[in-house]
Structure formats: structure tokens, C-alpha cells
């Protein structure tokens with residue numbers, strides 16, 4: 012009989028201690044942070060599932076490559092290695108390094124969009140929406156209906172609704188749509204993948220209308236692996252072959268190397284359009300840096316070049332997808348409502364279903380995230396009413412798994428914390444906003460326990 016146990020496909024060479032706190036300390040920290048976990052200092056977090064962004068553990072090969080980093084201002088060979096690595100997977104003519112994904116978004120929208128334009132996407136990520144709206148364009152989300160039903164186990168809930176895309180183009184006119192975007196995987200919609208068939212169909216519509224298609228490629232490797240697992244005809248292809256096919260339908264992409272670049276910082280913007288690339292490089296020089304480094308150190312470019320290839324390793328991707336699902340399955344089988352099926356980089360708890368006594372206006376996702384911290388020092392993040400305001404159709408709590416960082420026993424601990432809160436869910440209270448910034452308010456918002464929601468006593472009771 013073949014061995015069935017799935018193990019982490021790496022061993023640990025450097026350790027970083029994590030610190031326990033008492034419940035009393037955590038309650039004081041919560042109050043001090045206005046119940047916003049972005050405002051809790053990281054040394055008081057035991058298991059940090061706030062984000063999978065830039066929290067990756069780098070490999071020995073990445074650290075070795077960093078020593079080779081050439082810090083020349085112009086024409087660094089580190090840039091050449093970075094560009095070649097990107098091109099061998101993504102295939103685009105122009106590769107423009109940026110300090111993170113949002114810098115690529117800002118440059119893309121500044122060059123391609125103007126006031127009154129409309130940008131369709133399966134679901135805009137928060138920084139994507141903010142950058143689009145900042146130049147006066149309208150960010151329109153067109154997810155398939157299954158994406159809005161957390162319990163529906165559709166295999167490609169990240170798909171864009173192509174009927175609604177056709178309808179939108181007919182209604183607003185092709186001239187007002189400078190580009191269509193697809194976010195792979197759909198982060199704000201549960202980390203759900205987009206199928207190759209959907210990418211192809213969206214491309215077909217774009218081709219008919221003469222509209223460029225751009226991919227938000229942050230989790231391209233996880234998306235490619237889901238296609239391999241779930242889409243007929245792809246089981247025998249490698250993740251690299253699948254990724255190359257995905258990108259072959261696009262005119263360019265934005266990328267955060269803090270996700271499937273397996274790096275701690277970095278991003279890039281790609282395009283096949285020579286004229287656009289020139290304008291983009293001009294803007295890059297204004298705020299990011301010279302086109303052969305774009306706000307990154309040479310060593311960062313090296314780490315990304317190696318990381319992009321490691322992210323396509325099949326054994327790594329298998330471990331990645333299976334270990335994320337492990338968390339989802341262990342809480343779902345006790346009744347915790349999660350977005351099904353489990354996403355690639357995170358498990359999303361449906362906070363409206365978890366806390367039905369807390370209305371969306373009292374931020375059930377923020378309340379649940381605060382409660383998971385109070386219970387066990389676990390940090391997660393709300394993706395819902397706080398993040399998207401009136402655009403929110405769900406209130407989710409995302410437990411994002413940093414790549415190659417936590418072991419199975421860490422995740423077993425997280426399962427126990429979630430189930431403890433599940434067992435006393437009626438006592439969790441809603442929250443009231445006391446401060447918000449004019450945009451991207453979730454990073455700095457502050458709260459206090461709501462006056463009259465829920466049957467429970469004061470927030471410190473538990």
C-alpha cells in the first residue's frame with residue numbers, strides 16, 4: 012500500500028519564536044486597537060493569518076540567489092534574470108518591476124483609464140478597486156451567481172459572468188471600457204479559481220470588441236493547479252504549461268510577487284503593447300524608479316525570479332492546496348459555515364451565517380475576527396462591510412495561510428480556537444464604527460462594542 016500521509020515538502024532550517032499572550036493581555040490589546048487587528052502589534056499575535064501577502068518563508072535557493080543580487084542602478088544582471096524568469100512563465104513582451112502589486116495597478120489605470128471609464132472584473136481586489144476609482148473610472152464586479160452563494164460547491168466560483176459582461180458592454184458602449192480584468196484566483200470572492208474555459212470565453216468577447224484583457228495574476232500558480240485538478244483535459248499538463256496557456260489569452264497583467272512570487276516584497280506590470288509600455292515606464296521613473304529595478308533592490312528581483320519557479324513546483328502546489336483545505340474541512344465538519352469549496356490561499360468563514368444575530372451594519376466579520384484573537388491570539392481579517400462598504404454582498408472572515416510558514420500542529424491549534432468561538436457564538440457582540448478614513452478604511456478604522464446587539468453582556472465577558 013502506498014503511503015497516504017501528506018507532509019510539508021520542506022524541513023526547517025531557521026526558526027522564529029512566536030509568543031503567547033494571556034486572555035487579559037489580548038483583551039487590553041483589542042480595546043487599545045479599537046477592535047481592528049491591523050492595529051495590534053505583530054509580536055502579540057500567536058498565529059498570524061491576516062494575509063498570505065509578503066509573509067512567505069523563502070527557500071535556501073532564494074536566500075542564495077539574494078547574495079547574487081546586483082545593486083547597480085541601471086542594467087543590473089539581477090533585472091535580466093528577473094525579466095527572463097517572468098517571461099518564461101508569463102510570456103509578455105514588456106516586464107516592468109514595481110514595489111508591489113498596487114503600484115502596478117496605479118500605473119496601469121493611470122495610463123489606460125480616464126474619468127467616466129468602466130472596468131469590469133470578476134471581482135476587484137480592494138487596492139484594485141481603489142486605484143481604478145482614484146482615476147475616476149468605475150470598477151464593476153461581474154462574478155458568476157455561484158460566487159455569491161458561500162455554500163455552493165461549484166469548482167470555478169472565480170469565473171466572470173460572461174452574459175453580464177456582454178450586457179455591460181452593450182449598455183455603456185465599448186469606448187468606455189479601456190480594459191477587462193480577471194483576478195486569478197478571486198481573492199475577495201473566497202480565493203476561488205477561474206477556469207481556462209472562462210478565460211478563453213472572456214478573451215473571445217474582448218477580441219470581438221477590441222478590448223484588451225489583463226489578468227490580476229497574484230495567485231496564478233494556485234489557479235493553474237486548480238485547473239489541473241478540476242478542469243477536464245488538464246490533468247496531464249504541468250502547472251507551468253497551464254499557466255502559460257492562461258497568460259496566452261491576455262494582453263498583460265498586474266502581479267504582486269508577495270503572493271505566488273514567494274517573496275516578501277515586489278510586483279510587476281506586464282504588457283504586449285509597445286506604446287503603453289513606454290508610457291508606463293515614464294510613470295515608473297516618476298515614483299518607483301528606473302525600469303531595471305522599479306522600487307526593488309537587486310536582491311528582491313533575484314528572490315522573485317527563483318520564487319516564481321518554486322511556486323509552480325507540483326509537490327509544493329499539492330501541499331499548498333491540501334493543507335489549506337485541511338483547515339477548512341476540520342472546521343466545516345463541526346458546522347462552521349465556510350465558503351465552499353476551500354480556496355487556494357485561505358479559508359473564508361461566512362460571518363453572517365456564523366453570527367446571524369449581528370446585522371451587517373454591526374460588522375459581523377470584524378466582530379468574529381476580534382473574537383478569534385481574544386480566544387487564541389489568532390489574527391484573521393474581515394472581507395465584507397468594512398472593506399467594501401455598500402459594495403459588500405457577503406461578510407467573510409479570511410484565514411489566509413502564509414506559504415511554507417506554519418506546520419500542521421499550528422493549524423490544529425487554529426481549528427481548536429475557531430471551534431471554541433463557534434461553541435459560544437451567541438455571546439459575540441456586534442461593533443460600531445468610531446473612526447474611518449475616506450478610502451481603504453479597513454486598515455485604520457476603529458470600533459467599540461455596539462450598544463444593543465446580541466444577548467450578551469459587555470465585550471470583556473466570555
Ligand SMILES: *Cc1c(COP(=O)(O)O)cnc(C)c1O
Pocket residue numbers: 064111112113114136138139194196198227229266267268269270277278
Ligand atoms: C495582494 C493583491 C493585490 C495587491 O498587491 P500588493 O502587493 O498588496 O500591492 C492585487 N490583487 C490581488 C488579487 C491581491 O491579492
